[in-house]
Amino acid sequence: SAPTDRPAPPPTALTIAGTDSGGGAGLAADLRTFFACGVHGLAAVTAVTVQNSLGVTGFTEIPADVVAGQIRSVAEDIGVGAAKTGMLASAEIIHAVAEACRDVGIGGAGPTPFVVDPVAASMHGDPLLRENALDALRTELFPLATLLTPNLDEVRLLTGIDVRDRSDQRRAAQLLHALGPKWVLVKGGHLWTDPDCVDLLHDGREFIELPGPRFPTQHTHGSGDTLASATAAALVKGADMVEAVRYGKAFVVRAVHDAYPLGAGIGPVSAFW
Ligand code: PLP
Secondary structure, eight states, X not given: OOGGGSOOOOOEEEEEEEEETTSSSHHXXXXXXXXXXXXXXXXXXXXXXXXXXXXXXXXEEOXXXXXXXXXXXXXXHTOOSEEEEOOOBSHHHHHHHHHHHHHHTBSTTSSBOEEEOOOOBOXXXXXXXXXXXXHHIIIIIGGGXXXXXXXXXXXXXXXXXXXXXXXXXXXXXXXHHTTSOSEXXXXXXXXXXXXXXXXXXXXXXXXXXXXXXXXXXXXXXXHHHHHHHHHHHHHHTTOOHXXXXXXXXXXXXXXXXXXXXXXXXXOXXXXXX
């Protein structure tokens, strides 16, 4: 048919993340989430992990200038509607990502919403971030974030707060907000004593509690990536932050509900619908 019959292009979202050879988390989770949300996924690869359902046995970093180059390349030509980060691996990569994002208007005072998921370790406890990189994350990336989405293990690493109840969760959200992100979502999924999995959203003024069901499954690999990506997809489609996080949460609830076993360890969350 004639070129004029082609549909309008979908909105775009960029993931800045590592690969998972098992296809459960990282880049694979982000791109399939974008697809399921009707968004064209762009990808800046930061690291290649050696990984299966039993854990991460190693990774290698992509050179920092190549990571920044991927971001600049797609921003200049295709355009980035929203962006999210996952595994950033090293201080050098964090520095290069922050600089490239500032230059192309991702996060900070720029027009492009920026979801920063401060990935530090896998669910198995395998490191995904070099030890010296936490400071770079805090000082260079957090001030650019439109939304910061730590889980409780990341909260402990970043703030020293061992969250045991809702008041700890609020204190952690305030501390993290003071580091520069516009919004903070302190995810409660790892608070095993809480049957409601309350995620706490904070913008420096109000606290919004987002409860959700807890499913009796161990298969939650990639759930954090999926929440951040679905939220970024909602932001690019024009949702405000509260709507976007509610959408992201509903998406990941369904993804965990439909998670499937794969390999002998922890299976991935699903986006088969
Ligand atoms: N591998 C990569 C590349 C990731 O980005 C992540 C999480 O962000 C993981 C593994 C760990 O995923 P999970 O904690 O869901 O097992």
